[in-house]
Amino acid sequence: MTQAQDFFREVMTKAFNVGVDAAQPDVVLAxxxxxKIAPWLEQMAPERQRVWVYGAGKAAASMARAVEHCALGQESLSGFVVTRRGHAVPTQAIEVLEAAHPVPDEDGQRAARRLHRAISxxxxxxxxxALVSGGGSSLLSVPVRDIPFVDLQQLNRALLACGAPIDEMNIVRKHVTMTLGGQLAQACRAPVYQLLISDVPGDDPSAVASGPFTPDESTFNDAAEVLRRWSVQVPHSISRYIDKGCKGLVPETPNKSSLVFRKVRTEMIASNMLSLNAVTDCLSASGYHVLNMGDTLEGEARDVAQVHAAIARQIASLQGGWPKPPVALISGGECTVTLNDTQMRQARGGRNSEFLLGLVANLRDVSPQVELAALAADTDGIDGVGGHAGALLLPGDLSRAAELNLSAQVHLDLHTSFDYFKALDRLLTTGPTMTNVNDIRMILIGRPEVVGSP
Structure with missing residues (x-):
């Protein structure tokens, strides 16, 4: 590692970790x-014997532990949460169950059915x-009676591969399950305080884990339109059920006019933008002028990378009226990667490493004299297939890739970003972080201590 590589790796990984730490439940929940919660309990349930804790998502276990730290000794707690395998943490009163993600498995279905029954x-x-975070859509997937569970699994696979944004995927999920789209709130007689950790662009509560306790303004017609627009092939049981809903033969999910939500209060305790703000502060302290592009970026990973590369190229060449280096360009949100059936079987990587690979492919003409580095990673620590959180690009990597006969474009077309960055030893591996507020991307142009040097 060169001095420049050491510098950029240290600055970027520190900033990423600061962003992840800002979304940890125990940091914000106390x-x-x-x-808010303690006064609400006194107002809404003054005669309570017990406070029941239920939830699902990649951060559900760490949220449960944070609730215990706040409430044990003050409240009698019971309940359980469902999280992705590998994301469990030790708890005392609240049970933690694990299941598969992003495609639901039998363990997840059993846990979700148990949760639906328990909350009723x-x-x-x-x-x-209620503890709700990203990943809850699959972990709470209980199909309606007319749809076999294997068909719901197939739907999830098809939605994940079609390239649709997460909010549109969730519209379909809400209308083929018993648990999403406000239906858990509908099943509960007691007052509910919902705590959210958002992993969706724009932080719409109804889109986080498909809004199990949140009003749903989408319809069966909207779900049918999503399937048409993205050419999603679904099992007959699902198409028949959605068609029945479009004809008014099946009730819609509860919307904001439903009285069930009078007893539900929602609190967003962590989000992508809060983490981006923490990253901004960290990079500013390191001497960078930070351009924060926000948390609502969506689109195909390689297309988003092309836009980022164009901005980085202009900054590096002192064109376009952008600030002069040292500049940090950061963004959040969630990209997509569209795969066909063959690519689904051979793909290795994730949306963040694919974004970074797209960045590499679009920065081939940048002068090697310009010090440029980048990082893209998922705040939950898992970026698709491979066990990595994301990847890094450091100065000199483009030349080193050429020496190793690595073609960014070839790997991009094959969707094997994991292989490309593994060969360069640039994978970022954190393990599960126990939170989930979507992605953090950063591009650093220049080093504060060397800007202006020959």
Whole structure:
């Protein structure tokens, strides 16, 4: 590693870790509990015997542990949460179950059915704390009676491969399950305080884990339109059920006019933008002028990379009216990677490493004299297939890739970004971070201590 490579790796990984730390439940929940949840419990459930905690998502276990730290000794807690395998943490009163993600498995279905039944049995005088984070859509997938579970699994695979944005995928999921799109709120008699960690662009509560406790304004017609627009081939049981819904033969999911939501309060405790703001502060302290492009970026990973590369190229060449280096370009949101059936079988990588590979392919003409580095990673620590959180690009990597006969374009077309960055030893591996607020991308142009040097 050169001095420049050491510098950029240290600055970027530190900034990424700061962003992840800003989304940790135990960092933010103590204040929320004291100032909001405890008074709400006294108001909404003054005769409660117990506070029931239920939830699902990649951050559900760490959220449960944070609730215990706040409430044990003050409240009698019971309940359980469902999280992705490998994301469990030790808890005392709240049970943690693990299941598959992003395609639901039998363990997840059993856990989701158990949660649906349990929440419907909570006494009206008690209270529920609902812990919801990204990943909950698959972990809470209980199909309606007319749809076999294997067909729901096939739907999830097809949605993941079609390239649709997450909010549109969730519209379909809400209308073929018993648990999503406000239906858990509908099943519960007790008052509910919903705590959210958002992994969706724009932080729409109804899109986080497909909004199990949130009003759903989408319809069966919207779900049918998503399937048409993205040419999603689904099992007959699903197409028949959605068609019945379009004809008014099946009730819609509860919307904001439903009285069930009078007893539900929602609190967003962590989001992509909060993490991006923390990253901005960290990079500013390192001497960078930070351009924050926000948390709502969506689109095909390689296309988003092309736009980022164009901006980085202009900054590096002092064109286009952009600030002069040292500049940090950061963004959040969630890209997509569209795969056909063959590519699904051979793909290795994820949307972040694919974004970074697209960046490499579009920065081939940048002068090697310009010090440029980049990082793209998922805040949950898992970027698709390969066990990595994302990847890094360091100065000199383009030349080194040429020496190793690595073609960014070839790997991009094959969707094997993992192989490309593994060969360069540039994979970023963190393991599960126990939170999930979507992706963090950063491009650094220049080093503060060497800008202006010959």
């Amino acid at each position: 204040k929320v509990w004291a100032q 049995e909570v006494p009206a005088k008690d209270a529920v704390i």
